Amino acid sequence: MDPILEGLNAAQYTAVTSPSTVLQILAPPGSGKTKTLASRVAYLLSHHGYKPWNILCLTFTIKSAREMKERVAKLIGDGMEARLILGTFHSVCRRYLVSYGHLIGIRKGFGIADSSDTASIIKRIIKRLNLNIEPRKAQSRISCSKSRGIGHAELAQQEAKKKNVDHEEFARVFEAYEDQLEKSNLLDYDDLLLRCVDLLRQHPTCVSNVEVVLIDEFQDTNLVQFDLMRLFAAKKKSVTTVGDPDQSIYGWRSADIKNLKRMQKQYPDTLVINLEDNYRSSGAIILAAREVIEQDESRVSRPLLPTHCPGTVPVLRRLLSAETEASWIISEIVRSIGMSGGLLAYSDFAILLRSASLSRTIESAMGKAGLPYRMVGGQRFFDRIEIKILLDYLRVVSQPENNDALVRIINVPPRGLGATTVKALLEEAEAKGRSLWTLARDAIQGHTIPKTRMSKTAEQRLSSLINIILTARRKMLETTTRFSPEELLKYIIKKLDLKAYLEKAHENDHEARWANVEELLAQASDNAITVDEESVDFGGGKELLPRIEGLEQTQGNVAEETLSKFLANVALATELQREDDLTEGETSNARIIISTIHAAKGLEWPVVFIPSAYEGSLPHSRAEDTNEERRLLYVAMTRAQALLYMSCPTRNSQRGKDRPAPVFGFKCSTYICLRGNNTLTIPILQKCFQISCQQGAYVRSQHSGRYCQDSAP
DNA sequence: TGATAAAAAGTTTTT
């Protein structure tokens, strides 16, 4: 039997081998979704004779792109996987825009504005226009508009009819924002997709080679991504999507579940295949998870069948405080490892959180107990201040006309150019229609004399900054051999005397910060940063995208593009793979994982904890869609293979002093109680669901048997 | 005008 088809069940086999050109696979948690998709790619390659460079495979996260690639490699090998067009929506779009952006007037070497860039641009605009919209709101609204394919021009038209002050102000912010991005030659996350849609609409030949499009996590696509799918598949109209409506947890990012139906309408001969068997979790866990998801009455019922035995029943535990909760989790971990006789390792445990900020108590308890852990999600490595400084320097080297990056570094380390001076310079540049960089450079070189006055020392220091940038640029452009951003970083660090600056500015923890800098250097040098598949062979002269007859791809300076790609990868990377910190003989995977639920999607562990499962946190108090929060809990629960623990503290010490937990109409004492035959009723998401509990699971309770009582003193 | 100190306010999830 063909090794590609080995070990597939009937439904998976049908999905992998289906001759239908349009396929919609609905795959609940643990049903072998990625396996099926990877097998289909392998099958198409080996049985249909497709060439890998004509297959386009889109995912949402870098992690799943990587996994996809590994799986295909395992199935067919032969280096085929490296030649697939495979990556996240954003990275693939970036690739097309780099190669063909010139066709729709996108300037060479554009940068990517990450969410903090976006935030600061919007903040500045609102301040300048003297509006009183909340910057965060404006930001999400802009992104929402864009994800529905509505630009500021269309929006302005719409708003003209509405005649609403709020809307009008928003439209102004939107326009100014777009204008600012254009000026700085930046594209934000939504632009990457939106402009790629423009490109493919106007120049469909760019993707005329594409024979099949495959999309993972289809329930997370938004309208623009749906358009992208259509456009990518325009020639052969062959599309395979995999997804699960029950795991749609990105509605807040404008993911539109209607895309499933929309796809069936777009391609009338869509074949829908349901995978139903769960190979991941114990029967009891599936049962509990199903009870949660089935509370959603608007949901179309689809079966999820356990293949494993019932196993141990999930546990819900109510505890005094977040601290108690953390130490309970730790004691459970230690106990399980002990009782399993070493069968379970640290890496078999995961703690999944609604919000990253909840990790604090758990992390500190872990630290005290000396358990090795790794936090996934939360603050990104690249968001650390010292790293951002360096990256901003690189961005200025890459694109000096990026005003925002320049503003952020112009007085770091302090050069005597305070807010007022910078503001004056910016206004002058604006008035002259030049970038801040050009203005400053010409001023220093004596071509023009700026109106803005500054002190002699400030002028000298500014001059040295400009020289650093100019020299760095020259270094980069003159490089003909292998170039790595590391050299530039080293040069900048040396010139700035960054170490001394960090020691002065962050007395307490400058060592940790310097370590981060060194980490960044390591990442920049060994290409580990190029998490994105396409970047690996950049220097080798391999083509980014298959060459298309009669279409010219942008060719640029190799070093310049390496730097811009490095920066793009940083902007698109969620986290950094750190395999190198194996301290004290531990292996890097011998760690307990603490993660947000969102970041845990697609993963699985033998033992999963879901702390802070109380109303206000899950469902989150600021969430708009309770059903989505419910699905979030469903996703979290279905990460567990053998043991599932949920817990909730009765008190909340987030604001310093102990205070009763946010109630939101949910009274622990009323809802959490042990009924006659060992059945716990849990108030999750307004409706109760029941988990029958094994006798003895609570024997170690401080409240010997009396679960009905509120444990708060 | 810029740096420092004190006060205030703010916390969802991610490409």
Next chain:
DNA sequence: CTTTTTATCA
């Protein structure tokens, strides 16, 4: 408990 804004001083 931390980060960002505002008031004061050099």
